[in-house]
Amino acid sequence: MLAAFDNKKLYSNRSRLFGVLLLCVLISMSMIGWAMNVDPAEQNLSAVLMPPGAEYWLGSDHYGRNMFARLSEALRLSLSLAIICVLSASTIGCILGVIAGWYGRWLDNGLNIIVNILLAMPGLVFVLLFAALVPGSFTAIYIAIALVQWVEYFRVSRSLTQSLANSPEIQNALLLGFGRVYIFRHHLWPTLRSPVLTMAAFGAANAVLYMASLGFVYVGIQPPTSELGQMIVELFPYYGDAPWLLLQPLTMLALIVLAFHLIAGDKR
Template sequence: MAELAKNAAEMSKVHPEDTASPLKEAWRAFCKNRLALAGLGIVIFFIIIAILAPVIAPYSFKEQELTKRLLAPSSEHWFGTDDFGRDIFSRIVYGARISLWVGFFAVLGSAVLGTILGVIAGYYGRWLDTVISRTFDIMLAFPSILLAIAVVAILGPSLQNALIAIAIINIPNFGRLVRSKVLSVKQEEYIMAARAVGMKDSRILIHHILPNSMTPIIVQSTLAIATAIIEAAALGFLGLGAQAPSPEWGKMLADSKQYLVQAPWTLFFPGLAIMLTVLGFNLMGDGLRDVLDPKMKQ
């Protein structure tokens, strides 16, 4: 009996690592992915730059000095100057604020609206599902940038309207993703039990459906921010997004394209900023998908 009691006591011992929360386990798995950590580092780097832009930037982003136009990178102007003599480094630093602002809020809007529509379509089904799903199919039939151009053409070219357009074209991506997840979750036994005891639909959706559908939304949001930044840059390049003298990276590329041979640095550094930011969000999003998606776990 003493031996049995001893064995039972040993088996009952719980190690801290065995009781780690899912969040801690996910973080540990994320930290093992070096590419994901590199992406997180890049994202944090640009966020810090955006927050501390007035401290980091040596000049005002709209300060013009025509006597110093198209100067090559130097100790005075690290990234050179543009055709108006404005410091490119300062404009890129302030441009980080615009790109991240558009990326975060456009995705936030599309995620909220897409989630609501996806939940309604997946949970209630019938004619609501048909109408919402066919609307998503129609929107996805158009190239995203073409649809964004159409929306901005209707609303008028500006940074705010570009943000609205980007949010609209990303709604179907979130809506279809959430709909498929809700269709799967609502078949679980605990959902059927909740219905059997008379729990209201609103309570089921808020306390059971949505919490169990957040994983794909988080992953999709991270990847969608990268796409939103590219789309904002594309609209800015076409003259439909941010307007002068805004230091938006796509607008900077558009203003400098005629100086590709004469002053290549005017295009190189804004393009590099776009590439690094998008790369950071993509690497971080892939890492989150590997950690949070059960299908990706080995």
């Protein structure tokens, strides 16, 4: 039984390492495209649907635009959104969750009402409605996704804080005169860290999928800016003539989600 546990832990560590390496590869690809200083929106109608080659590493699309430059820009956009959404949602959710779990009463009740209202509507529908108000706005997409994702951090941190608030360790720390910041750093955060980081990895993957979903229905990032969901829709009519073009944004989207899910690890 102990050997099985060790094998599972080793497999989980290897999966996380592979996820980190895969994410580093994707980040490197996005930075290489930025360093090339090639305009991803520049059209060359004499080089339409070119296959991968020396001039166009990943080929060119139906407007003759460099696919490597476009995928690099789309990767930078998706990864940037994932990072800022996770940072904002986790920070707000954890702070409010700890405060609600610690103080309770009217503050806890008020925040729970807000959370229940947000949970009454499916996350993707909320993001679609919010983004449709300002089509093409990166800020609107970011705010909508962050508003959806902070709820999970709030619920987990609130629940764990409530269960730990009356523990002997925290009560002793209070009696000894330690402040709440010290108690959070040395007692609450070590317990919160693992579930919060796991949710952050899954949340980053979901943020990327949310953005791609908006591109499918034309309320996400608008042309000529590159975005994976938008690129999939644009290139779909050409899958018969140039199947490698459609495969590229699909593969990048799958790899980003896979990388974050591997980093999250298996908690069973």
